[in-house]
Amino acid sequence: MRGQPWLRLLFVVLIFAALSVPVWRLTHPAPIAAAATPVAAESTPAPTTISLEVEVTFAGPPPTSFQLKEPGQTILQSGDVSGETTARATWHAHLPKEGVDLTFEAHWPDDAEQTAARIRVSFPTGQTVEKTFWARGAMAEILTVPASPGESPSP
Amino acid sequence: MKRFSILAGCVLALAWATTLAHAAANAPLKVVSLSTVLSDLARNVGGDKVQVIELVKAGVDPHEFQPSPGDVQQVAGADVVLVSGKGLEGYLSRLEQSSGGGSGKFVDVGSGVGPSLRLKEDKKTVEDPHWWHSIANVKKAVGVVRDAFGKADPADGAAFAAAATAYSARLDALDKEIKLKVAELPREKRKLVTSHDAFQYFARDYGFRIYPIEGVSTEAQPSSKDVAELIETIKKQGVKAVFFENIENPKVVAAITQETGAKVGGELYADGLGAPDSDAATYEAMMRHNVTTIVNALK
Known part of the structure; x- marks a missing residue:
């Protein structure tokens, strides 16, 4: 049977046919533009939405202006305190596993004494994240709030 | 007359020696730098009391740099050689040998900035030599450079210390500025x-x-x-x-x-x-x- 010419021809054709697919793929890669797909955050889990109590306490006279914000949203600002040494707000936070950086900026008169501001963020569980900053005249500081208190934010 | 000539000759020789010694004392410290970042630190700490010679210039890849015979001569005549360290200068031992070594003039700044990050590369663990992307590391490097300059030129030690303190304060401000920018x-x-x-x-x-x-x-x-x-x-x-x-x-x-x-x-x-x-x-x-x-x- 192996001596039959038509069988030998069929055998060779089948081998060529089988090899043609991988050879075609190797020598004709898909064009780059065709492979481009829109970037989408597939593996990033949706951030947890949580209500957190935020409190800013000034050790001395409150600043002439201040602002506590996360990227794209102000949480607390000067109008919320009106001469008091403590300002509070509820922050409906979207906390990804990486955490959120809060920026605190405040200004006092140029001749003001050195003073301190404490920022405290309280979770519904009763756990808190807080930091105290010292400055004279102006303050610009960062407080990182992790997805769950007690954990370091993951990069 | 003969005695007067000898005396005058002695006075002239003394004056010449004093001038030379004064010039040597006022000559800037010759600092060779193997990294553009170190060159900048050296200028900030040393000011006009140092002459910085950059072997690795801007735009040159320090991973692939190889010193020329002219570079070896510069190193041989230097008072201080600032080395980035942490494995960045693969040519360092050859450079030390070919330039005649030198009693402690090679200053490995990288070893003074704290522990290295270690990364996997080709199934090996390697030191990450890019320590200058941490401002905290650079502040430590400023201290290393200040001490090296003070050791090589004790007369200007106070000036180096003051400049290092001022530059470190600027680095603190830069760190805060970057943190605020990144927080956006x-x-x-x-x-x-x-x-x-x-x-x-x-x-x-x-x-x-x-x-x-x-x-x-x-x-x-x-x-x-x-x-x-x-x-x-x-x-x-x-x-x-x-x-x-x-x-x-x-x-x-x-x-x-x-x-x-x-x-x-x-x-x-x-x-x-x-x-x-x-x-x-x-x-x-x-x-x-x-x-x-x-x-x-x-x-």
Whole structure:
């Protein structure tokens, strides 16, 4: 049977046919533009939405202006305190596993004494994240709030 | 008359020797630097009391630099040689030997900035030599440079110490400025795709995750499998931008952006400062340039 010419021809054709697919793929890669797909955050889990109590306490006279914000949203600002040494707000936070950086900026008169501001963020569980900053005249500081208190934010 | 001539000769010789000694005492310290970042630190700490000779100039890849015979001569005549360390200068032992060594004039600044980050490359663990992307490390480096200059020129030690203190205060302000700029970028967006793995110290300090195209050294080229995996990662992580470096060929970055749909984020300075006419001519300017480029592209 192996001596039959038509069988030998069929055998060779089948081998060529089988090899043609991988050879075609190797020598004709898909064009780059065709492979481009829109970037989408597939593996990033949706951030947890949580209500957190935020409190800013000034050790001395409150600043002439201040602002506590996360990227794209102000949480607390000067109008919320009106001469008091403590300002509070509820922050409906979207906390990804990486955490959120809060920026605190405040200004006092140029001749003001050195003073301190404490920022405290309280979770519904009763756990808190807080930091105290010292400055004279102006303050610009960062407080990182992790997805769950007690954990370091993951990069 | 003969006695007078001898006396006059002695006075002249003494005056000549005094002038020479005075000139030597006022001559700036000759400092050879093996990194553009160290050159900038040396100028800031040494001021006009040092003459900085850059062997590795802006735009030169320090991973691939090899000293010329002229460079060896410069090192031989130097009072202090500033070395970046942590394995960056693979040619260092050859340079030390060929320049005649020198009693402690080689100052390994990198060894004085604290522990190295260790990274996997080609199944080996290697030291990450890019310590200057951490301002905390650079502050320690300023102390190392101050001490080295003070040891080589004790008469100007107080001036070096004052300049180092002033420069460290500027670095503190720069660190705060960078933290505030980075805070504009949500932490979940701090994903940095760069030409080679040079920003791990920066990532550690400012909460980024790095996805490098090449390894720690620019000599380690990525395989097509590595690039394919990186493309998948960029898509999955939703990375908005990919960055190229001033001394790297941006073609691979361009191809990756085409494949992923991410944009080209801009040029970063990874292995040293930019040219004197660039916006990264000093260490402080380089850090500002890099951070602004990264944050604005990833927002």
